[in-house]
Amino acid sequence: MSDETGPLAGLPPADRTVLARSPLELAVLEVRFVADSDDVPAELALRAREQLAAQGYSYGDLKRAQEGRVEIDMQPGAEPKSSVHQLAHGWQLHAVDGSGGQITLLPGAVVLQTVRYERWSVSLRPALEALLNVVEEILMPSVVNRIGLRYVNRFVDPDARTPADWSGRIHESLLGAATHPVFDAHVRGAQQQLELSLGDAQGALLRHGPFVDAGFGGAVSYLVDIDVFDGEPVRFVAADLVRRAEVLNRTAASLFQVTVTPEYLRTVQPTQHTATDSAEEVEA
Amino acid sequence: MTLALAPGDKPRTGGSLGDYEQMTAQVATSADQHTRVREVDNPALREALGQFDRLQTDPLGALCSLRSVTGPTMTYLLDQRTASFELVSFCTEEQSAIALTTAVVARAAGGSSETEHTGRHDAVTVVKEIAARLGVPVRDVLLASGISRSTYYYWAKATTALRPRLASQGKLWALVQAVEGLASLFGDQLHGWLLADPARVELLRRGDVDALLSAALDAGVAIPSETLDRLNLQSPSDPEALKRFRARYPVPFTHDEDGNRLTAVESIATADVVEAEEDELVLIELDD
Numbered sequence: 001m002s003d004e005t006g007p008l009a010g011l012p013p014a015d016r017t018v019l020a021r022s023p024l025e026l027a028v029l030e031v032r033f034v035a036d037s038d039d040v041p042a043e044l045a046l047r048a049r050e051q052l053a054a055q056g057y058s059y060g061d062l063k064r065a066q067e068g069r070v071e072i073d074m075q076p077g078a079e080p081k082s083s084v085h086q087l088a089h090g091w092q093l094h095a096v097d098g099s100g101g102q103i104t105l106l107p108g109a110v111v112l113q114t115v116r117y118e119r120w121s122v123s124l125r126p127a128l129e130a131l132l133n134v135v136e137e138i139l140m141p142s143v144v145n146r147i148g149l150r151y152v153n154r155f156v157d158p159d160a161r162t163p164a165d166w167s168g169r170i171h172e173s174l175l176g177a178a179t180h181p182v183f184d185a186h187v188r189g190a191q192q193q194l195e196l197s198l199g200d201a202q203g204a205l206l207r208h209g210p211f212v213d214a215g216f217g218g219a220v221s222y223l224v225d226i227d228v229f230d231g232e233p234v235r236f237v238a239a240d241l242v243r244r245a246e247v248l249n250r251t252a253a254s255l256f257q258v259t260v261t262p263e264y265l266r267t268v269q270p271t272q273h274t275a276t277d278s279a280e281e282v283e284a
Numbered sequence: 285m286t287l288a289l290a291p292g293d294k295p296r297t298g299g300s301l302g303d304y305e306q307m308t309a310q311v312a313t314s315a316d317q318h319t320r321v322r323e324v325d326n327p328a329l330r331e332a333l334g335q336f337d338r339l340q341t342d343p344l345g346a347l348c349s350l351r352s353v354t355g356p357t358m359t360y361l362l363d364q365r366t367a368s369f370e371l372v373s374f375c376t377e378e379q380s381a382i383a384l385t386t387a388v389v390a391r392a393a394g395g396s397s398e399t400e401h402t403g404r405h406d407a408v409t410v411v412k413e414i415a416a417r418l419g420v421p422v423r424d425v426l427l428a429s430g431i432s433r434s435t436y437y438y439w440a441k442a443t444t445a446l447r448p449r450l451a452s453q454g455k456l457w458a459l460v461q462a463v464e465g466l467a468s469l470f471g472d473q474l475h476g477w478l479l480a481d482p483a484r485v486e487l488l489r490r491g492d493v494d495a496l497l498s499a500a501l502d503a504g505v506a507i508p509s510e511t512l513d514r515l516n517l518q519s520p521s522d523p524e525a526l527k528r529f530r531a532r533y534p535v536p537f538t539h540d541e542d543g544n545r546l547t548a549v550e551s552i553a554t555a556d557v558v559e560a561e562e563d564e565l566v567l568i569e570l571d572d
Contacts, residue, residue, distance in 0.1 A: 148319030
C-alpha cells in the first residue's frame with residue numbers, strides 16, 4: 001500500500017484479511033456530480049444496462065426513480081403549508097441474480113449498492129469501474145461534487161441482552177453510558193454520530209450504537225455505520241474516481257478496525273489467519 | 285446528523301421559527317453530508333438506521349414518522365420504492381424581502397460614514413431577508429458574506445444599539461447588490477433557479493457572485509450588457525440556450541441587452557387591441 005492509496009489523514013492502515021463472520025449488511029458507493037438536466041431519459045438508462053450487461057453485470061430489472069423535495073412554508077400566525085416538488089427523474093437497475101445489487105442513475109448522481117459483500121476487489125471495485133465508465137460515456141458528467149462510500153455493519157449476538165454486553169468488543173470509549181456503573185443495566189439503546197475531519201474536503205461520519213434487534217428476538221445488536229466521503233470538486237474521470245474510491249475504502253476499513261477491540265476482531269477472523277481482519281477488506 | 289446547536293445559539297426547548305430555521309438548515313446540510321442509501325430491505329436494520337434519523341431531526345419528529353428510506357436524514361420513501369424526497373423547510377417573513385432589502389441598500393448607499401448606515405439591525409435584517417429570498421439557510425448567507433456565526437448571533441441578541449464596523453460585515457453589501465441583480469433577472473424564480481443546482485448553492489456559499497452570474501449566463505439567461513461589462517464577463521449569443529432556459533424558467537424579461545427597461549407587458553391589455561384596417565391589428569399602449 002502506497003502512501004497515495006493509504007487511508008486518509010494518516011489513519012492506521014487496515015489489515016487486509018477477509019472476515020470469516022462479516023457484520024457487513026450494506027455497502028453503498030455514491031458519486032454526485034453537477035447535473036445538466038433534471039431527467040435521465042429511458043434510452044440512456046437502457047444503453048447503460050446494455051453496456052453493463054456486455055461487461056458481465058446483469059441488471060435485468062429497470063424501475064423509474066425520482067427525487068423530490070418537500071417544502072414546508074412556515075409563516076408567523078399561519079398554519080404551515082407543505083408542498084412536494086419533483087426535482088429529478090432517473091432509473092434504478094436491480095440485479096435479478098439474487099445478489100442484491102442495485103444501481104441508481106440520476107441526473108446528478110450515480111449510486112452502486114449491494115447487500116452481498118465479499119471483498120472490495122470482488123464486490124465493489126469491478127462493478128464500480130464498469131459503472132463509472134458507462135456513466136462517463138453516456139451521461140458525460142463534467143464536475144464531481146462528492147464521492148462517498150458507506151458501510152453499514154450490524155454486530156449481532158443472540159446472548160447480548162444489554163448494551164453493556166458489548167463491552168470488550170466495541171471500543172470502550174465508544175460505548176459511553178452503556179458501561180456506566182448506574183446506567184448500564186437500564187440503557188436499552190443509544191445513538192451517537194461522530195463527525196471526523198480527514199482533510200480539507202474529506203471526512204467521515206461514524207454512526208454507532210446498540211439497539212434492540214427485532215430480527216434477533218430482542219437481543220441487543222450493535223450498529224456501526226461508516227460513511228467516508230471526499231467532497232473535493234474534480235473532473236469526472238472514471239479511472240480517477242475508482243482510485244479515489246479505493247482510498248475511501250482503505251479509510252473505512254481503518255475506521256472499522258479501530259471501532260472494535262483487537263480481541264473481538266480476532267474472534268471473527270478465520271482461525272487459519274493470524275492477522276486481523278476487516279469487513280471492508282482492502283486488498284486491491 | 286447532529287442537531288446540537290453551536291455555543292451561544294438558542295436552546296432547542298421552547299423553539300421559535302428561528303430555531304426551526306437553524307435546525308432545518310442543519311437537516312439539509314446533513315442530508316448532503318451523507319452517502320445516500322436508496323433502499324434497505326432488512327426491516328430490523330431499517331429500523332435501527334431510522335432511529336438515528338428520527339432522534340436527530342427532533343422536533344420535526346412528527347414528520348419523520350413517515351417511513352424513512354434510512355441514510356439521509358430527511359429522505360423518505362413514500363409509496364413508491366423508487367421515490368425519495370428530501371425535506372426542506374423554509375421560514376418566510378410576512379414583510380416583503382425585496383422592499384426591505386432594497387431599502388437597506390438605499391440607506392447604505394446614501395450614508396456618509398459606516399456608523400451612519402451600518403447598524404446591527406440592518407445587517408441582521410438583511411441577512412435574514414437574503415436567506416428568505418434565496419430560500420437558503422442563514423448560515424449560507426453568513427458564509428457568502430464572510431460574517432462569522434458568533435458575530436451574527438452577537439448582533440442578533442444584543443440589546444444595546446450596536447454599530448458594528450463595516451469590516452465586520454464582510455461582503456454583505458456586495459452580496460445584497462448581487463442578489464438584487466440576480467433578482468432582476470429571475471424575479472420570483474430566483475430561489476428555484478438557485479436551489480435547482482447544488483453547484484450554484486456552493487458558489488453562493490463561497491461568496492463567488494461573479495461565478496453565480498456566470499452560471500446564469502451558462503443557463504442561457506439574458507444579462508444586461510452593462511452588468512456584464514462591469515463584471516468583465518463575456519456572453520456569447522446562444523439563442524437555443526436562451527430558449528431552453530425560458531422553457532424551464534418562466535422568467536419575464538424586463539431589460540433589453542443595453543440595460544434599458546422594456547415596456548411592461550402588463551401595460552398592454554387585450555381590450556386595447558383594436559381593428560385599424562380590415563386585416564391589421566394595432567396595439568395601443570395604456571398611458572400609465
